[in-house]
Amino acid sequence: MRVMEAMRLAFHTLRTQKLKSGFALIGVFIGVTFLIGAWSIVNGMNQYMVDKFAGTIIGVNTFHLRRRPNFTPNVDDSTWRAWARRPRITFSDAEAVAEGIDVPVITAWQSSDNVTIEANGKEVRDADVTGATERYFEIKNLQIVQGRAFSAQEARRGVPVVVIGHEVSEKLYAGLDPIGKSLRIRGEPYRVIGVVAKQGKLFGFSLDRFAVAPARSPVQDQVNPPGVVDALIVKASSVELMREAMDQATGIMRSRRHLRPAHPDNFVLETSEGVLSFWAGIQRILFVIGPGLVTISLVVGGIVIMNIMLMAVAERTREIGIRKSLGARRADILRQFLAESAMIATIGGALGIGTGILLSILVNVATPLPATVSPMSILLGVGLGGGVGVLAGVYPASRAARLDPIVALRQE
Amino acid sequence: MTRGGAQEFRTGDTPLPDIVILTHKLTRDYDMGSELVRALRGVDIQIHRNEYVAVMGPSGSGKSTLMNLVGCLDTPTAGEYWLNGQKVSDLADDALARIRNKEIGFVFQTFNLLPRASALHNVELPLIYAGIGSSDRRERATHALTRVGLGDRMEHKPNELSGGQRQRVAIARALVNDPSILLADEPTGNLDSTTSQEIMGVFGELHRQGQTVVMVTHEADIAAHAARVVTLRDGLVATDQRKAA
Numbered sequence: 001m002r003v004m005e006a007m008r009l010a011f012h013t014l015r016t017q018k019l020k021s022g023f024a025l026i027g028v029f030i031g032v033t034f035l036i037g038a039w040s041i042v043n044g045m046n047q048y049m050v051d052k053f054a055g056t057i058i059g060v061n062t063f064h065l066r067r068r069p070n071f072t073p074n075v076d077d078s079t080w081r082a083w084a085r086r087p088r089i090t091f092s093d094a095e096a097v098a099e100g101i102d103v104p105v106i107t108a109w110q111s112s113d114n115v116t117i118e119a120n121g122k123e124v125r126d127a128d129v130t131g132a133t134e135r136y137f138e139i140k141n142l143q144i145v146q147g148r149a150f151s152a153q154e155a156r157r158g159v160p161v162v163v164i165g166h167e168v169s170e171k172l173y174a175g176l177d178p179i180g181k182s183l184r185i186r187g188e189p190y191r192v193i194g195v196v197a198k199q200g201k202l203f204g205f206s207l208d209r210f211a212v213a214p215a216r217s218p219v220q221d222q223v224n225p226p227g228v229v230d231a232l233i234v235k236a237s238s239v240e241l242m243r244e245a246m247d248q249a250t251g252i253m254r255s256r257r258h259l260r261p262a263h264p265d266n267f268v269l270e271t272s273e274g275v276l277s278f279w280a281g282i283q284r285i286l287f288v289i290g291p292g293l294v295t296i297s298l299v300v301g302g303i304v305i306m307n308i309m310l311m312a313v314a315e316r317t318r319e320i321g322i323r324k325s326l327g328a329r330r331a332d333i334l335r336q337f338l339a340e341s342a343m344i345a346t347i348g349g350a351l352g353i354g355t356g357i358l359l360s361i362l363v364n365v366a367t368p369l370p371a372t373v374s375p376m377s378i379l380l381g382v383g384l385g386g387g388v389g390v391l392a393g394v395y396p397a398s399r400a401a402r403l404d405p406i407v408a409l410r411q412e
Numbered sequence: 413m414t415r416g417g418a419q420e421f422r423t424g425d426t427p428l429p430d431i432v433i434l435t436h437k438l439t440r441d442y443d444m445g446s447e448l449v450r451a452l453r454g455v456d457i458q459i460h461r462n463e464y465v466a467v468m469g470p471s472g473s474g475k476s477t478l479m480n481l482v483g484c485l486d487t488p489t490a491g492e493y494w495l496n497g498q499k500v501s502d503l504a505d506d507a508l509a510r511i512r513n514k515e516i517g518f519v520f521q522t523f524n525l526l527p528r529a530s531a532l533h534n535v536e537l538p539l540i541y542a543g544i545g546s547s548d549r550r551e552r553a554t555h556a557l558t559r560v561g562l563g564d565r566m567e568h569k570p571n572e573l574s575g576g577q578r579q580r581v582a583i584a585r586a587l588v589n590d591p592s593i594l595l596a597d598e599p600t601g602n603l604d605s606t607t608s609q610e611i612m613g614v615f616g617e618l619h620r621q622g623q624t625v626v627m628v629t630h631e632a633d634i635a636a637h638a639a640r641v642v643t644l645r646d647g648l649v650a651t652d653q654r655k656a657a
Contacts, residue, residue: 325485327542
């Protein structure tokens with residue numbers, strides 16, 4: 001009996017025993033669903049973290065010179081207190097570093113806080129108000145869709161002009177042209193000169209509820225003590241240049257602060273790698289838990305299949321006897337039962353792949369995660385599913401193949 | 413004296429080409445743990461081509477054991493068994509399966525059809541294990557079913573057929589590979605007397621067409637259909653009688 005014949009027979013048997021086969025394939029189904037689904041979601045999260053989260057918060061090939069890290073998961077109290085004792089980054093620090101770096105970079109100051117913005121009797125609460133220098137827009141990749149950004153002169157002279165986010169524009173001006181209109185940032189009047197293209201959301205938070213004004217304008221009083229910035233942002237055109245710029249920035253800052261070689265830095269250069277290392281930690285945990293869960297469900301699935309196959313062999317002992325009396329060899333019987341268990345597992349795996357893909361599409365639609373099904377996971381799903389089926393079928397099938405035809409025929 | 417009128421066979425001999433079944437001092441012991449059951453104690457039988465033989469005997473006489481050995485479902489403890497010129501008593505498992513497939517057509521008391529398969533598929537089974545392609549298989553199975561008068565019942569499942577019809581399907585299945593012997597074990601044991609006569613009619617017809625038939629039964633009126641009756645008692649051949657033609 002050739003393999004095709006065994007497959008056809010297995011298919012026929014499964015079709016006549018739908019319920020039992022359905023139960024048999026649940027374990028593998030769940031295992032493969034989880035494999036495909038979890039893999040694609042982790043993939044999506046990874047892409048999200050790298051592209052959007054890290055890119056939006058810090059930016060590519062960009063570092064921030066700060067008093068302390070901005071992105072600080074799991075920090076104990078004593079570290080916090082140590083950070084709080086550090087000197088702040090001043091205007092002159094920022095100027096010295098920006099001028100001192102001799103590789104080609106672009107720089108901008110940044111100081112932000114959540115402040116209420118008002119105009120026409122309307123207000124936007126908790127807007128992200130930033131005091132910055134003129135290249136901030138370029139570094140942050142903010143596209144001005146209406147009006148213009150502020151100029152270097154405006155930044156230097158601290159002219160009270162402001163560029164606002166899409167949401168602020170919508171809320172305050174409701175479709176009217178905001179350019180040239182005035183608004184108040186905690187009472188201080190500003191003239192709107194530009195609107196930034198819609199950014200969307202990140203983890204459910206709006207990226208469009210913000211306003212950017214020159215750092216030397218009165219906005220400074222809202223975001224920081226006089227003469228202090230949150231960060232100097234430095235963007236290079238490549239990782240290598242960024243590293244060099246970071247070395248130079250460290251040198252400049254250490255000499256300005258008269259730090260001896262034994263003293264640690266009392267400032268920090270934060271890159272997107274720092275943010276991503278936190279994510280990498282989570283990912284490491286997922287990479288341990290994920291395969292573990294998949295393995296457990298596939299093992300359970302395999303045991304279920306083995307049990308059902310053992311039951312089938314016991315139930316069909318007489319059939320095996322009949323087949324043997326008609327000339328079936330051991331290999332024929334072995335193939336028949338192996339084909340059956342492999343087919344159960346493969347169908348379970350195929351259903352799992354389908355459900356896993358559906359799951360990832362659902363995640364894609366319902367959440368901001370760009371979940372993508374990796375072809376590798378499908379391949380693995382098919383392989384693991386079929387493999388589990390064959391493995392789980394070996395013992396029952398060899399038992400069936402070894403049955404004595406006389407004993408088997410006597411079975412009622 | 414030679415049994416059944418055949419010539420004396422000695423170990424080392426080869427049977428004449430005309431002899432389909434030859435057993436020489438065929439012995440089968442069963443080790444039941446505490447005791448050794450000697451089911452066959454040295455059976456010598458020779459059956460020629462196109463003979464119609466009934467094997468009789470009370471229960472425990474060894475006729476089922478002989479049936480299993482002749483059907484290549486079992487191997488003897490000692491002695492020789494030649495089937496169609498080939499010594500099969502010392503063949504291994506898979507080789508015996510080959511022999512069962514090619515040389516033997518079984519008909520059982522309980523029919524032993526696959527309940528979920530159609531009559532046609534049941535008849536096709538031996539051809540599947542013979543490695544014959546599906547269209548050829550279908551043709552031969554159809555022919556075999558037509559031969560036993562079931563050409564119009566081919567797609568029926570066993571539970572949609574009467575007892576006599578089921579046994580006809582089993583006979584068609586036994587014949588489909590053109591076996592050397594048709595081996596029937598109490599073929600009428602589960603049938604009423606009218607149907608039994610019908611089935612005996614089929615056997616008689618097959619015999620007339622040249623088929624060698626060996627039938628185990630404990631019913632004298634069924635055995636009476638055969639041309640030769642071998643009686644076993646206590647694992648030995650007690651009587652071996654030919655009917656005058």
